[in-house]
Amino acid sequence: MFALSLPFVGVLAQAGSGTTGAAVAQPDLWSARQQMALSLGWHIVLSCLGIGFASMVVFTEWLARRRDDEVMLALARRWSRALAVLFPVGAVSGTILSFEFGILWPGLMGTFGDVFGIPFAMEGFAFFIEAIFIGIYIYGWGRLAPKLHMLCGIPIIVSGILAAMFIIMANSWMNHPDGFTVDANGVVTVTDPWAAVTNSGVWIQFAHMLLAAFIVAGFLTAMVYTRPLLKGSKLRYHRLAFMIPFTMAAVCLPVQLFVGDLSVRWVGANQPIKEAAAEAHFPTESHAPEILFGFPQPDGTVKWGIVIPDGLSILTGGSPDTVVPGLDSVAPSDWPPLTVVHWAFDLMVVSGTFLLLPAAWFGFVWWRKRRLPKPRLFLWLGMAAGPLAVLCLEAGWVTTEVGRQPWIVYNTMLVTDAVTAAQGIRYGYYLLLVVYTGLTVATIYALRRLGQAPLPLSARPEDRPDPAGENIGDDDGDQVGEPGATSDDQTAAVPAP
Amino acid sequence: MTAARLVLALLWVAVTAYAVFGGADFGAGFWDLTAGGPRQGRARRALIDHSIGAVWETNHVWLIFVLVLVWTCFPIAFSSIMSTLYIPLTLVAVGIIFRGAGFAFRHTVSEVPSQRLFGAAFAVSSVLTPFFLGCVAGAVATGRVPVGNAVGDPISSWWNPTSLLGGTLAVAVCAFSSAVFLLHDAVRLDPGGDDPAPSDTGRAAREDIPLVTEHRDELVHDFRVRALATAVVTGVIAFAGIFILKADAPALFDGLTGPALPLVLLSAAGGVGTIVLIQRDHVSRARIAAVVAVAAVIWGWGVAQYPYLLEGSLTLEQAAAPTATLTAVAIVATLGLVLLVPSIILLYSLADRDLLEEAHVDE
Ligand code: HDD
Ligand code: HEM
Ligand code: HEM
Numbered sequence: 001m002f003a004l005s006l007p008f009v010g011v012l013a014q015a016g017s018g019t020t021g022a023a024v025a026q027p028d029l030w031s032a033r034q035q036m037a038l039s040l041g042w043h044i045v046l047s048c049l050g051i052g053f054a055s056m057v058v059f060t061e062w063l064a065r066r067r068d069d070e071v072m073l074a075l076a077r078r079w080s081r082a083l084a085v086l087f088p089v090g091a092v093s094g095t096i097l098s099f100e101f102g103i104l105w106p107g108l109m110g111t112f113g114d115v116f117g118i119p120f121a122m123e124g125f126a127f128f129i130e131a132i133f134i135g136i137y138i139y140g141w142g143r144l145a146p147k148l149h150m151l152c153g154i155p156i157i158v159s160g161i162l163a164a165m166f167i168i169m170a171n172s173w174m175n176h177p178d179g180f181t182v183d184a185n186g187v188v189t190v191t192d193p194w195a196a197v198t199n200s201g202v203w204i205q206f207a208h209m210l211l212a213a214f215i216v217a218g219f220l221t222a223m224v225y226t227r228p229l230l231k232g233s234k235l236r237y238h239r240l241a242f243m244i245p246f247t248m249a250a251v252c253l254p255v256q257l258f259v260g261d262l263s264v265r266w267v268g269a270n271q272p273i274k275e276a277a278a279e280a281h282f283p284t285e286s287h288a289p290e291i292l293f294g295f296p297q298p299d300g301t302v303k304w305g306i307v308i309p310d311g312l313s314i315l316t317g318g319s320p321d322t323v324v325p326g327l328d329s330v331a332p333s334d335w336p337p338l339t340v341v342h343w344a345f346d347l348m349v350v351s352g353t354f355l356l357l358p359a360a361w362f363g364f365v366w367w368r369k370r371r372l373p374k375p376r377l378f379l380w381l382g383m384a385a386g387p388l389a390v391l392c393l394e395a396g397w398v399t400t401e402v403g404r405q406p407w408i409v410y411n412t413m414l415v416t417d418a419v420t421a422a423q424g425i426r427y428g429y430y431l432l433l434v435v436y437t438g439l440t441v442a443t444i445y446a447l448r449r450l451g452q453a454p455l456p457l458s459a460r461p462e463d464r465p466d467p468a469g470e471n472i473g474d475d476d477g478d479q480v481g482e483p484g485a486t487s488d489d490q491t492a493a494v495p496a497p
Numbered sequence: 498m499t500a501a502r503l504v505l506a507l508l509w510v511a512v513t514a515y516a517v518f519g520g521a522d523f524g525a526g527f528w529d530l531t532a533g534g535p536r537q538g539r540a541r542r543a544l545i546d547h548s549i550g551a552v553w554e555t556n557h558v559w560l561i562f563v564l565v566l567v568w569t570c571f572p573i574a575f576s577s578i579m580s581t582l583y584i585p586l587t588l589v590a591v592g593i594i595f596r597g598a599g600f601a602f603r604h605t606v607s608e609v610p611s612q613r614l615f616g617a618a619f620a621v622s623s624v625l626t627p628f629f630l631g632c633v634a635g636a637v638a639t640g641r642v643p644v645g646n647a648v649g650d651p652i653s654s655w656w657n658p659t660s661l662l663g664g665t666l667a668v669a670v671c672a673f674s675s676a677v678f679l680l681h682d683a684v685r686l687d688p689g690g691d692d693p694a695p696s697d698t699g700r701a702a703r704e705d706i707p708l709v710t711e712h713r714d715e716l717v718h719d720f721r722v723r724a725l726a727t728a729v730v731t732g733v734i735a736f737a738g739i740f741i742l743k744a745d746a747p748a749l750f751d752g753l754t755g756p757a758l759p760l761v762l763l764s765a766a767g768g769v770g771t772i773v774l775i776q777r778d779h780v781s782r783a784r785i786a787a788v789v790a791v792a793a794v795i796w797g798w799g800v801a802q803y804p805y806l807l808e809g810s811l812t813l814e815q816a817a818a819p820t821a822t823l824t825a826v827a828i829v830a831t832l833g834l835v836l837l838v839p840s841i842i843l844l845y846s847l848a849d850r851d852l853l854e855e856a857h858v859d860e
Binding site for chain 1: 558573591596605646830847852
């Protein structure tokens with residue numbers, strides 16, 4: 001089969017799009033890239049919630065049942081409802097991506113689909129498992145025995161994490177492709193379909209992504225509850241709802257910064273141009289300065305950057321004498337868009353480091369006093385942490401993806417060779433722009449409506465202050481719910497997310 | 498060749514699963530669209546929510562799986578189809594967004610106007626999405642997708658008699674199978690129905706869906722009529738389609754009346770069988786007959802087109818990835834199915850015992 005079909009594949013590939021180096025006339029390349037960026041950038045936030053938030057719901061349910069804690073259980077129940085909104089939205093936004101791979105980048109898929117498809121096939125099964133158990137988990141709440149119900153939560157966590165790992169395998173393969181040969185005519189033949197899976201770049205990138213998922217999900221969820229806390233809510237429900245996610249994110253953050261550092265080194269060794277673009281580093285030299293922000297110029301200077309002399313050499317090799325490869329090692333036509341990559345990278349690093357502030361503050365106060373920091377400033381920082389974490393996430397992906405330009409498959413296939421030859425692509429982009437705007441508004445609206453639904457009484461036995469409570473005293477005179485009442489149907493008029 | 502045939506069979510199983518289960522979920526959207534105003538339609542919509550709520554996302558994954566299999570195992574076919582048919586496929590993608598998000602949001606919001614808005618998004622896109630998927634199938638089956646990067650005509654490839662037939666048939670088939678499934682679910686609400694008596698847990702759970710249980714007889718009647726009507730309508734469309742295919746797609750016509758004829762007849766028998774079984778109140782068996790009718794159409798199309806992946810221009814042998822990849826896919830699929838099959842059985846059996854039911858937030 002293999003020997004037989006090879007000549008055909010070669011001929012067909014050339015007739016079609018399956019070779020590297022066959023540039024396509026596509027006036028709308030820009031829209032195609034924007035469309036990809038838009039849908040990926042959208043999906044990634046939802047998928048982080050699908051991993052981090054889902055895990056947190058399951059964890060909270062487990063903790064609540066172990067401690068027999070009604071308030072916590074009500075929280076987990078409420079969160080599971082949010083999951084019922086978020087998961088489908090994440091799933092449809094991911095489906096769009098699979099379509100776009102073919103609609104926008106037929107050259108990539110026609111040529112390399114069989115080379116890096118295996119992780120996607122594995123991912124397909126992970127999605128199945130995740131969707132099945134999410135269905136059981138959300139819809140079986142209160143109907144399945146608690147033990148069985150929690151058991152069904154485990155595959156959600158595992159398959160979410162695996163889904164991220166598999167997709168990272170594919171992405172990491174695009175960054176350092178392997179497992180195929182290219183002949184003189186540019187015809188690609190797969191030699192090892194497992195190369196994408198065993199790709200050495202996977203592990204660091206996966207660790208970085210997974211931590212990001214927990215950080216983003218944690219800070220975003222905690223952000224929601226800073227509002228009632230700032231308004232002075234003394235409900236234990238709100239404190240828990242802030243603390244559980246915030247703790248998760250705060251614990252992951254320092255690890256993330258460490259992994260980020262590994263990432264930089266790895267990229268520096270394997271994709272030196274991406275690294276050089278991220279650092280806006282032009283000449284290959286020792287005593288390379290670290291330049292924060294600023295605007296790289298075509299003549300090889302950086303305007304208005306914050307310069308730390310020798311910084312880059314020290315960061316890279318531990319000594320000012322370390323020679324760091326610069327952009328000058330390849331032709332300018334092989335440079336990615338410098339300003340975008342440089343700013344994206346710096347925004348990730350700076351805002352990621354800034355996030356340490358609320359995280360460390362919280363950690364310190366918790367360690368000494370077992371409570372939340374009192375100053376309102378802390379809550380404001382906690383609120384800002386949500387968007388900042390998303391900024392890190394998006395900026396990180398822009399660094400990775402735009403930093404790979406002009407290659408779609410690093411050093412192998414140009415984006416211009418991969419793009420579709422179809423005309424009028426831009427209208428699809430405009431359409432999706434409108435659709436995604438609507439989807440964003442609708443998702444936020446639905447979540448807010450969910451948040452405004454009254455809390456079950458069981459979540460508000462607030463007249464007894466909990467050990468972590470700062471202020472002792474009555475809230476607003478509510479009656480405690482009936483003992484043992486867990487049903488969501490028993491509601492009272494406290495609006496709460 | 499063996500490896501290629503194997504993965505092709507796997508692909509076709511996935512396509513069939515999507516057509517049957519995913520199709521029924523789309524059909525539920527069709528019945529939602531035609532359920533009537535917010536008041537009259539309430540019980541019907543509650544039944545629909547009850548039926549597809551917990552399972553539609555799983556059924557949806559079959560589509561993703563199909564896409565992944567095609568691009569991994571038949572990359573040239575994938576890039577040719579996706580690039581030529583980018584217009585209907587973009588519309589499918591948008592339809593999928595609206596369907597999924599609309600359905601999820603409708604559950605969450607409680608005000609009638611926004612429920613109607615999201616409900617409408619869900620319902621309308623449930624009709625448009627299978628329609629465009631049917632157009633895509635028609636385009637592939639009639640050889641209007643040539644090999645290459647967007648080589649086919651961007652419009653006439655999918656806007657032609659066979660594609661329109663494919664689209665219409667897809668909507669009709671979805672509505673048909675869904676009506677049978679919904680009928681089954683409605684009948685099951687009564688312990689005296691033709692199903693075995695439900696367990697205690699099942700009965701307890703019923704109380705949570707009072708609206709449906711209360712209107713049970715009405716719903717049974719409604720979906721009985723709908724199932725019978727769509728069975729007839731689908732049959733008529735399919736029959737009329739024969740003449741369209743003869744004129745517009747001779748190669749496909751020859752295939753369907755040649756090697757695929759037994760499957761075509763099987764499908765017709767499934768359709769007739771569904772009608773007869775419903776009239777005799779054997780609803781469980783009618784459900785099986787309906788599944789046979791749908792699955793046989795899909796396999797009939799596959800057999801009629803074999804060995805071409807793109808009718809007339811790309812055979813299985815030309816399209817298949819090298820054996821190394823196909824073997825790897827087979828290994829992954831085997832391991833995956835070992836996990837998947839028990840999980841799916843668990844999901845469906847819990848759903849069938851009414852253990853999966855979302856309580857509305859404000860109830
Ligand atoms: C909360 C999120 C978050 C935070 C705090 C950080 N990052 Fe990050 N970073 C990401 C989230 C992220 C990501 C999830 O968006 C990326 C995109 C691709 C990937 O695997 O992770 C990423 C990519 C990424 C890359 C490119 C990897 C590649 O192209 O293969 C580098 C070099 C770094 N990061 C380095 C850092 C450093 C030095 C950080 C802190 C000091 C840092 N990241 C904090
Ligand atoms: C989910 C997080 C991701 C984000 C936010 C992201 C972001 C981006 C951006 C901004 C671009 C446009 C680059 C440019 O045109 O300058 C892009 C392109 C692309 N990305 Fe990603 N990406 C993500 C993950 C992935 C993954 C996991 C894959 C593959 C497995 C992938 C495949 C692609 C492809 C095929 C393109 C188009 C070609 C190109 O421009 O290089 N992306 N992405
Ligand atoms: C690093 C980037 C990505 C991560 C971490 C990621 C992770 C996830 C996760 C956890 C889900 C589960 C759904 C949810 O939680 O809402 C999901 C859904 C999905 N993703 Fe992504 N994804 C990424 C990029 C991509 C790309 C590039 C594609 C396209 C090929 C893709 C395709 C899908 C599909 C088809 C689904 C729907 C699965 C379902 O129906 O359950 N994802 N993704």
